[in-house]
Amino acid sequence: PRRRRKESEMQTRERKPFEAKDKTLNVSGKVRRIFGIVDNAKEVLKKFGEVELNAIGLAMKTLVQVSENLRKYDYAEIKKTEIKTVELQGDRGTVTKAKLVVTMVKSKNFDENMEKFEKIRKENQAQAAQNQAGSS
Secondary structure, three states: OOOOOOHHHOOOOOOOOOOOOOOEEEOOOOOOOHHHHHHHHHHHHHHHOEEEEEEEOOHHHHHHHHHHHHHHOOOEEEEEEEEEEEEEEEOOEEEEEEEEEEEEEEOOOHHHHHHHHHHHHHHHHHHHHHHHHHHO
């Protein structure tokens, strides 16, 4: 049986900040937290004013959740939705899969909503630091 590592043995990986290189964002179905993708999409929107979300197969569910969160919290509006079929080469030959592409543009309230979000994030981080200091 595998031995569980103690917390002191675990290496903490520092997460690199996401840097948008273009307006395309590929969504994976293996991501556990959709809010990481939502944050990345907001960064793309901030830099380019538009984001193109792409997903293939089962990842389409995650893409729909991401786009709905961006729309629901008034960060973006849906500009265009496309469903395509693509052929992928796999171990067993060529496979045809569905591909969903959702293009979103910044909402008129994007900058205001980002300011509110950052303010709340900083307050939450300060509160977490206070709680941790108090429990030590």
